[in-house]
Amino acid sequence: MVMEIRRRFARMAGAAIVAVSVWSLAAVSSAQGWIDYVDLEQRFRINLPHEPAVEDSAFLGEYGDELPVRIYTASDGISDYKVSVIDYRSAGVTENRASIAFQALQYRRRGGEVTHDAYAQIDRIEGHQLQITNPDQSRTFVAIHLHRGRLYVVEANAPPGAPPPGLVQQSLVMLDEYGNHVRYELDADGNRARARTVEAD
Amino acid sequence: MLLAMRAQGEPLSNEVVNNMRYTAVSFIVAFVLSLAVPASAHHSHANYAQRDWVELEGTITNVHWMNPHVWIYLEVMGESGKPVVWAMEGGSIAALTEGGWQPDSVQVGDKISARCMPLKDGSSGCLLGYLTTDEHEDKEFD
Numbered sequence: 001m002v003m004e005i006r007r008r009f010a011r012m013a014g015a016a017i018v019a020v021s022v023w024s025l026a027a028v029s030s031a032q033g034w035i036d037y038v039d040l041e042q043r044f045r046i047n048l049p050h051e052p053a054v055e056d057s058a059f060l061g062e063y064g065d066e067l068p069v070r071i072y073t074a075s076d077g078i079s080d081y082k083v084s085v086i087d088y089r090s091a092g093v094t095e096n097r098a099s100i101a102f103q104a105l106q107y108r109r110r111g112g113e114v115t116h117d118a119y120a121q122i123d124r125i126e127g128h129q130l131q132i133t134n135p136d137q138s139r140t141f142v143a144i145h146l147h148r149g150r151l152y153v154v155e156a157n158a159p160p161g162a163p164p165p166g167l168v169q170q171s172l173v174m175l176d177e178y179g180n181h182v183r184y185e186l187d188a189d190g191n192r193a194r195a196r197t198v199e200a201d
Numbered sequence: 202m203l204l205a206m207r208a209q210g211e212p213l214s215n216e217v218v219n220n221m222r223y224t225a226v227s228f229i230v231a232f233v234l235s236l237a238v239p240a241s242a243h244h245s246h247a248n249y250a251q252r253d254w255v256e257l258e259g260t261i262t263n264v265h266w267m268n269p270h271v272w273i274y275l276e277v278m279g280e281s282g283k284p285v286v287w288a289m290e291g292g293s294i295a296a297l298t299e300g301g302w303q304p305d306s307v308q309v310g311d312k313i314s315a316r317c318m319p320l321k322d323g324s325s326g327c328l329l330g331y332l333t334t335d336e337h338e339d340k341e342f343d
Contacts, residue, residue: 034265047267115322122244129248131322139324163288164326167265167272170244170290 034076036171040179042070042085044152047171049076052083059086062102063095079158079165083172089149099151103144104128111135120145122172124186124195127152129169136160141169147182243269243293249318249328257287257327258314266304268294271342273307273329275315288326289317292343300341307334315342 037048052072059069067090072083086103088096107130108114116131120143127145134140137160145152154172156165174182184192259277271291279285291297307313316339317330329342 034267036267047265115324116248116320118247120245120247131248131320131324133322133324139322163274163286164320164322164324166248166288166290166320166326167270171267171269173243173269 037072038175038179039072039085040175040177042150043148043175043177043182044083044085045171045173045175045181046083046154047167048072048074048081050074052081059084061086061088061091061095062098063092065091065095067091078162079156081157081165081168082153082155084151084153084155086151086153087149088146088151091149096146096149100126100128100144100146103151103153104130104142107132107140107142112140121186122170123174123181123183124192125174125182125184126186126190131164139164141165143169143172145172145174147174246318246328248320248322250321251318251328253319254316255319255327256314256316257289259284259287259312261307261309261311261313262286263309264304264307266294271297273315273332273342275313285325287315289315289329290327291329296343300343301337302340302342306336307332311335 034047034049035051036045037052038045052074055071055073057069057071059067061067067086067088069084069086072085074081086099088099091099104117108117110132112132112134114130114132116129118129120127120129122143122145125145125147127143129144130140130142132140132142139158139162141156141158141164143152143154152172152174154169156168158165176182183195185195186192257275257277259275261273262276263272263274265272270293273289273291275287275289276284277287292300311334314333315327315330317327320326331339332342333339
């Protein structure tokens with residue numbers, strides 16, 4: 001009897017937590033036509049001007065692994081945005097750990113003047129950011145972050161004279177399996193633990 | 202089941218009561234955590250020159266009142282005499298609300314001034330910073 005009650009309470013508690021999670025996501029509303037796009041399967045959120053077009057493809061990793069990639073594209077009529085989620089979960093440790101540097105290298109090789117090229121973190125999830133002024137004076141802002149075997153590559157392209165596209169570059173949020181915002185505490189050696197305090201959104 | 206147990210006159214054991222208390226506390230903690238404000242910034246700011254400040258004055262052309270950051274687009278007169286739109290990154294909705302800002306505090310067409318830290322790449326973007334509006338004088342927008 002006690003075990004049955006305990007199981008029922010466990011289910012109720014789980015339902016309550018899921019309800020809170022759904023409430024949290026519902027509180028994220030769109031503004032000025034932009035949306036906070038959520039992909040629970042790929043476990044991320046990002047600001048985009050509208051629902052993106054989604055396409056599945058393959059990406060050749062640095063060590064020769066062919067990796068699945070899901071590509072999301074959108075445009076606000078002035079600037080273009082692209083998010084690629086490369087699935088490294090089947091790849092080895094070195095391939096995973098090298099993925100950020102390898103992806104950054106691809107952008108450096110594209111040409112243009114690299115005006116920002118630095119380590120970055122979002123919610124203590126480590127990665128790299130680049131900002132490139134292209135030969136036609138358009139600007140490309142990039143954010144690359146690896147989380148739980150998925151490499152998230154955010155690319156925003158603004159034409160000459162347009163405001164810099166930092167909004168999309170800076171808006172990536174990782175989610176857990178329940179859709180909750182993931183944030184870590186991080187020490188200087190790279191050890192991390194899930195943070196207990198997260199953003200109210 | 203609990204109601205059935207009570208209806209049958211069966212007393213609740215301490216273990217069952219403790220389970221109920223634990224579940225209630227878990228729910229409250231989960232809810233409170235979902236309302237908590239950020240412990241620190243959502244992301245690193247290496248792309249901004251954090252020891253430099255620019256002062257801007259112009260007209261708001263767009264406001265993105267969204268998480269994880271609220272953005273304001275401000276059209277200012279550039280040095281060349283042509284208007285330039287600046288993209289200004291603010292704090293999260295929770296942080297701004299906590300600081301006394303509301304979605305209607307900054308609206309398209311408003312004339313405001315701002316103090317912010319510019320992007321290192323020289324493009325027209327910056328990290329807020331402080332705003333002066335009709336309602337507020339040099340008030341933090343982060």
